[in-house]
Amino acid sequence: MAALSTTTLSQADIAAIADRHPAVFAGSRRKQLTRWLIGLSIVAYLCFAWWFFAIGTVLANGNWGIAGIYLADWVSYETRPNIDFTDGGLHVQYPRYSAYNENRQPAWVELQDIRSPGVAGRVSMTIGDGTVEILPGRVTARRGTETVVIAVSPDRTVTAEGPLPSWAIPEPAGDAIMLRFGFSGSVEIEGDEVKVRQRFWGWENFVFDPNSPFWGKPFGEVMSLIFSGERIKPEMSNAALAWDNILNNAEWQHGDVWLKLGQTIVMAFVGTVFASLLAFPLAFAAARNITRSRVVNQVLKRFFDFQRSVDMLIWALFFTRAFGPGPLAGISAIFFTDTGTFGKLYSEALENIDDRQREGIRSVGAAPVLVQRYGVLPQVLPLFISQSLYFWESNTRSATIIGAVGAGGIGLKLWEAMRTNSDWENVAYMVLLILVVVFVFDNISNALRKRLVNSQAAH
Template structure:
């Protein structure tokens, strides 16, 4: 057993004071940080009134919107007039101008049966009543004499008003019954008429028949081939507007590329003037750095609002907004990179009697190239997303198209289509920028 005397103990304390004489911050810093985070979380819950917000939120809308992203509905209306039941479909119905769906069956007694979801959920409409079969039970709704009457016990999925009866059949659809008409909403998975709209001669034809017509069938339009006609019908699809969507998507990509490129071109020489170790004028350094701060402190969305007022809506305003923001952002990043370079290569080039331009070309630029490439490519990738947002305020591109679809609150499948396209473009640009960055910097792609 080793005994440490007082002198040895004093020597150890002197050599390792950070372990034996820890400050209050070192001993309780972690605990204080945890307590501070906990108190801030409690304050945030109180400030935003999270319990009330969660309790009053319309969580049911989440399921509704998600279902509308991956499905579409058909809404036939059955009008009862005397001894006659007529069917009316909404204008621009996904089934075309003269639909005869197989899920609407004419019965021998004159009634109609609508299969909302196979044989599990059906609606039978006669001149005097509507019978709803769903969730294992059958509920007749009598509307003789102009008044609605539900026979038997009212199930939980049905709501009865004085002049209307609503039946919720889940994802499959719903039924609305009044005294002289029955409206059925039947939901289908998928996107209706995504390839050909109802006005196309290829509409509602099997894929094999369409391919046969394109490859070897007789010309549908004497003025063009079936292949050209099919492409024209797809590109000008009135329901999905593929041509307009893809054109706007290309505009978004061009806006991001052009704005980032111009921002990088403008920021590169200004960064040399803003770097303290490159330009000795402190006043010039500070003016340019505050200029960069101003450009990037004004959000890209605000710049887009200003420029759309100045130049009108369109891609020019979007490119200008990205250019101004990127000049500030890249200027700051480039100047900070320049201030952190090693001065020895510069001194070596200077000692040969080279000019200032050559000194920067061979002593500075090779050191800053990795920062320039990495940050510029990252900003380019990020601006593809940013260009989508600023498009919603009139700066053009697919953002404006996306906002228009969302405002209707009825075209969520179109919203899903454009969101998927944006995600694909971002994934591709992410992979391309990573590959290009590693190639230019001479490193292996992970």
């Protein structure tokens, strides 16, 4: 066998070949030039977009510190005592559903010179790596080696005695000073009160709220009370009482959240099923090869376009106005939008069937209904079901969004928690529940679609 040899063409040889075949090399050069022009056009467009939308300025002016605090709020909780300056002293109070009250203070808050429940002459607290001491008309804060003293006068003006350290920030209006202690929290000093925000990792009171007799007890003691302890309430067992306390947790509202999540699932399922049932016969009328009337075909297809042309969120606003807030508006929005989508998908699938199977059924004298039943339906039914399953899984996510505009479900609950701008741990809880539900339904939908595809391939 002759040995293979390689030859390297010189530049002169390449030029000679190019002279003999100019058309081939000209086309190659045109393609290279076109690629370069396309690449330069993309770069030029990106540079224009960067300049036109001032992306650099937007990124530079972004309040990344607040974004970090919001993310921290998802995995932590705050204890928020407010200290009011009153004639009787310093009145310490907490939000409505807090674990603490006038008679129960957290360990890091120390009341001295107590004059009545929740009212003291001096309040000391530890926040992260700093300490804050509050007296009527005077606040002293220390962090590391730095100390700041702030005077609060009777006319409700706030004045720092000396220069402020970097972690003490005056408000633009000049009527308050914010003391920041990093992740641990902050203290806002105003003319009539001191707002304290102390942050801790985790979700506080997730199982039992302070109103529950099980609150604050270790796990072993709670289990002992449930299974072998004497009844706390004579009318129900301790297990039933514990379950009732979990469902009606005032801070986390588990029962209401789970109910709203169930409404979201029902909205997605019912809307998708009704849309599939209505789109099924309409698709046969819209398909040109099934219904020969061009007028009927066009009218139905334009009707499908009308339904699909407006986003589901807009239809949700419309139906919320028509039916009032609640799951009915959400079901109607999903049903109306998906009817148009299914009608288009189903009719296009029907127009692409293999007519030989239908002609074979018709050739034996079968009635038109039987021709569709045995000549058309076996070809398209697995596809119809597969598409419906996909949209059912997708609508589980969409139902959350439309719920935020008043269509009910967990979306509305999520929006209410976000509007408070202080319950981000509740937002994280509901987002995690939504993710779990979407994950479960996505896997169920995928499994059912695979079985349909495999079943269709086997036949």
